[in-house]
Amino acid sequence: MPSSTQAQTQTESLATPCVTCREHHLKCDREIPRCGRCVRAGRECRLAFKFKSSKGVFNKNQKWLKTPKKLIYVDETRCLTTGSPLEDVSQYQFHIDETHHEKPESVTSATTPSSSSDSRHHKNSPSSTRDTVFTHDSPSNHSNHTVHSSLYPDTIISQPPSHESLGERKSITPLNSHANSIPIDPGTDVIAPGGAFNSPLYSSTALPLKGRTEAILFRHYIQKLAICLDLCDPLRHFELVVPERAGMCHTLLNAVLAIAARHLSHTTSFDPLASNRYHDECLRYLIPMLNDSSAVSDENLFAATIILRMLEEMDGSTTGQDNYSHLLGIHAFVNVGDQHMVPGSLSAASFWVGLRQEIYIAVITQQPVKVSLDHYIVDRSFEPTDDYTWSNRAIIILADVLNFCFGENVLTVGRWSALNEACEKWSVTRPMSFNPLFYKERTGTEAFPEIWHGSSCHVVGIQHLILAQLFLTQFDPTIPKVGTNRRAAVRRMTDRIELLVRDLCGIGICNQWTPPSMFTACMGIAMFGDQFGERTDQEALADLLRKTEADHARPTAAIQQQLKKAWGWIPDVDEH
Known part of the structure; x- marks a missing residue:
């Protein structure tokens, strides 16, 4: 803290920004005795030291210590x-x-x-x-x-x-x-x-990397894994900003090394235990920080939690289950408030990644989305804007649909119609750039059409909207429960679901340069793959699941097992 003499000389504002704002990369208003940003965020406002050089002249008889x-x-x-x-x-x-x-x-x-x-x-x-x-x-x-x-x-x-x-x-x-x-x-x-x-x-x-192996891990994250996080981020925070911040935040650096080691251990013969050491080092510091109000507003730690959640998703292939432990950390960062989620910041980029991770869990577990969707960076309008915002709008529509399908509220026709209208309006008003670069209808020997896109934000936007349409089709309250019209309505529903799933998988297969296209396709297969009755279609769906796990370290073994039982490939032991 500055001395009392220094405090008295400060009349209107601080000469330099406070240390707290500089650490969080925020603009400080330099108010006294605490800056307004720290007051609003409930953080400790730490002031920097001020030094003043002496202009005095030493006496000629001044005695000096011998160095x-x-x-x-x-x-x-x-x-x-x-x-x-x-x-x-x-x-x-x-x-x-x-x-x-x-x-x-x-x-x-x-x-x-x-x-x-x-x-x-x-x-x-x-x-x-x-x-x-x-x-x-x-x-x-x-x-x-x-x-x-x-x-x-x-x-x-x-x-x-x-x-x-x-x-x-x-x-x-x-x-x-x-x-x-x-x-x-x-x-x-x-x-x-x-x-x-x-x-x-x-x-x-x-960077403070300890040898060639850590350099390989760091490069692997940048070249292979960051693309999975920066889908709807034009500034590519996880590819460009996170590596730079990792040099200052060692928790973030250990998170980067941990996920790279885990991915390599699943896809190559890399040491399977190396990731655990980096992961444990992250948790040693990260877990105690989640109870600190100032720590949960640190966007570097938010990004580290997002990366560790991605690692947790990979671990399902070896443990057979997802513990969802890092989701609680994501909730803590998301729910801290809007003041830390400035558009274009690392916190905002982390929010959108965390929301996609939350959607994945909601789909697999058939539960509503638990992340707050009330932040001001959430845009549900259909006004002209950039393609990345359009993709995020599709993601929000899917989150709203999941809350409708799996929430506690009654499935009303009015709410379903509003969500269905939002899907249709998004499809009509979206930019032409979301149209595929190449499209080819499937033939009799092919299960999926060819659909090529040139941008990851186009892929994720279209796929999330397809998922929203799939759930709305499955949970359509206008389908008769009984009566002579039910059979035809169910047949139309099944045909539409098959068509949407084929498009979803076609996008995934033809755009493997962005791995999340395959992850999203697997989500659709997990929910609606049992409705395919033809053996050739079933084998194509199973091959996509196997390829996703082998090439991208995403767990699909449990989904494969469930579908094989549903298709009658293997006996369902639970029935006996």
């Missing part, structure tokens, strides 16, 4: 920005010993202790070698842990320190604190944050 040959620099950046006391000084020490004979360079502290380094040159041989050394020492033990990189053979790069403080990422493979150096296989590339390289193009690494 020792060995200096220890302590990085207090984190303490100054957060206002928290310095925890363990030994974790933040950077040593300059007496063997350094060149002119010392200025030491620049990074925002986090783990990314700080002390780079210096040593003349260890006639051919000068550039060394980069990171230390994690206590005053009584100054042993440096260094390794050699085969990628840059002239560079000595050490493992970064492991921090116990909140939000800091622990090493998955701890260093041997009793060894002066760790022999590493020459084929292994270990790159530490802030490490120096001989290449003139690279002065340091972008």
Whole structure:
């Protein structure tokens, strides 16, 4: 907190934004004594320290202390920005010993202790070698842990320190604190944050990744998994923003590494236990934070929870069941209030992903959507706008339909007609860009038509609207319960359901470049696949389910088993 003298000199507003707003990437109004944004959000408003340089002139007889040959620099950046006391000084020490004979360079502290380094040159041989050394020492033990990189053979790069403080990422493979150096296989590339390289193009690494394996995991997330989250996001937050934020939020970084490891373990021979270590490290910090009002407004933690929920969906293929534990975390972030869900923010992007995840659960469990749909970023209009908003409108229509079908209210004809009209109006007023690039009717030997789209937002928008139409067709209250007209009405309902499911699966098969197209098709098969009576159609549906699990790590074994019983492929033991 600023001193009383500083507080008195502040007359109208703070000179700099408060620390809390800067951490949440929000604009601060700089009001005194607490900014208005923190007051409205119920957060602690932490003020930054102010420093004023002295303009005085020292006396000529001023006595100066003699500087020792060995200096220890302590990085207090984190303490100054957060206002928290310095925890363990030994974790933040950077040593300059007496063997350094060149002119010392200025030491620049990074925002986090783990990314700080002390780079210096040593003349260890006639051919000068550039060394980069990171230390994690206590005053009584100054042993440096260094390794050699085969990628840059002239560079000595050490493992970064492991921090116990909140939000800091622990090493998955701890260093041997009793060894002066760790022999590493020459084929292994270990790159530490802030490490120096001989290449003139690279002065340091972008992220605190511990070796080649973590770099592979991080790249796999960006190239293969982020597309599953950024379906309706023109800014591609999970592909572009999350990787950048992961360098500062270690909970988010561990979530990224956890889901990449899980996906690779399902689709390749990657270590199946690696994901658990990153996942456990996330939960260690994330679970206690959910009870903190300021933490549930942190969009980085919101994004981490979304990623962990996606991982949880993958786990169903191995555990045989979905625990839905991360859904509770998503509910906590969504229900915190509108003030944190600014359009175009990471929080808003996380909301839409969380809603799609909630819809998936609602469909599979045949329950209403439990996420609040009353936020101001939710748009139910049909006014002209961009394609991404149109896709989100279709998603909202499906959520409203699921609440109608599985909610506690009576299925009234009036409400059904309003939802059916919304589906028809969306189809009529949507942009022409939602039309497929290529369409081919199915032939007698093919189960699905060919439907090509060029954008993931078009795929997800059309598919979610088809799902809404499917549920409205199945739950049509105008179908007679009894009487001579019922048989014909049920026949028309079945024909329409088959047509919609074929279109849904055709979009999925022809647009596998965006994996969620297959996930959404599987949702339709799970709910309406039992209405197909032809063996060739049944086999095509089963093949789509198997391909989705094999290629995209989405659990479909339970759905396959249920459909095989419904189709009579295997006996239903429950009947005996």
